Amino acid sequence: AQSVAQPEDQVNVAEGNPLTVKCTYSVSGNPYLFWYVQYPNRGLQFLLKYITGDNLVKGSYGFEAEFNKSQTSFHLKKPSALVSDSALYFCAVRAYTGFQKLVFGTGTRLLVSP
Amino acid sequence: NAGVTQTPKFRVLKTGQSMTLLCAQDMNHEYMYWYRQDPGMGLRLIHYSVGEGTTAKGEVPDGYNVSRLKKQNFLLGLESAAPSQTSVYFCASSPGQYNEQFFGPGTRLTVL
Numbered sequence: 001a002q003s004v005a006q007p008e009d010q011v012n013v014a015e016g017n018p019l020t021v022k023c024t025y026s027v028s029g030n031p032y033l034f035w036y037v038q039y040p041n042r043g044l045q046f047l048l049k050y051i052t053g054d055n056l057v058k059g060s061y062g063f064e065a066e067f068n069k070s071q072t073s074f075h076l077k078k079p080s081a082l083v084s085d086s087a088l089y090f091c092a093v094r095a096y097t098g099f100q101k102l103v104f105g106t107g108t109r110l111l112v113s114p
Numbered sequence: 115n116a117g118v119t120q121t122p123k124f125r126v127l128k129t130g131q132s133m134t135l136l137c138a139q140d141m142n143h144e145y146m147y148w149y150r151q152d153p154g155m156g157l158r159l160i161h162y163s164v165g166e167g168t169t170a171k172g173e174v175p176d177g178y179n180v181s182r183l184k185k186q187n188f189l190l191g192l193e194s195a196a197p198s199q200t201s202v203y204f205c206a207s208s209p210g211q212y213n214e215q216f217f218g219p220g221t222r223l224t225v226l
Binding site for chain 1: 118154155156157158159162164170172173204206211212214215216217218219220
């Protein structure tokens, strides 16, 4: 079955420090991977995606993600965290079951302390 | 450009009542989706549409119906609400099935 795992329910980091939010995937064929962010009482916002090409993908708000095929991972990173980055982050993988749908992870809450 | 909008934002129903959630998008997207978000479970696809007049079942379609009479609108109906349908419902749209999806702000539904 095609799936995404986000092993950490919550990540705590101090402002100014680098952050990593982890994601691993299981999919047949080439993976198409996405990161979304959800701020309180808001819908999900697209951050970045990996389709093919460079393993380091740059996205919105200074975020980037590193695709690692051998480890089946797609970790979200930022060199210097901001308090305003505090939100819920979802990793997703495209899965085909007669239709190209997104399979979401359970989400990781990021808390950036001042 | 409003993007994806949803009405209502909040709703409380009693078991057995019916209601319709409205999703509208002004981006001329072909594809539209309805998800539900439950704690610890991420987002799960309820129904989707690949164009005006079409609908299809997602992962958790039971207890829901949908209609896409106009390209810009995608309606989600609950004919007889159950407490298990208490959730936050998100609508999304995309130009095609390979593109990223744009999400609405959500509707928080409580069924008592």
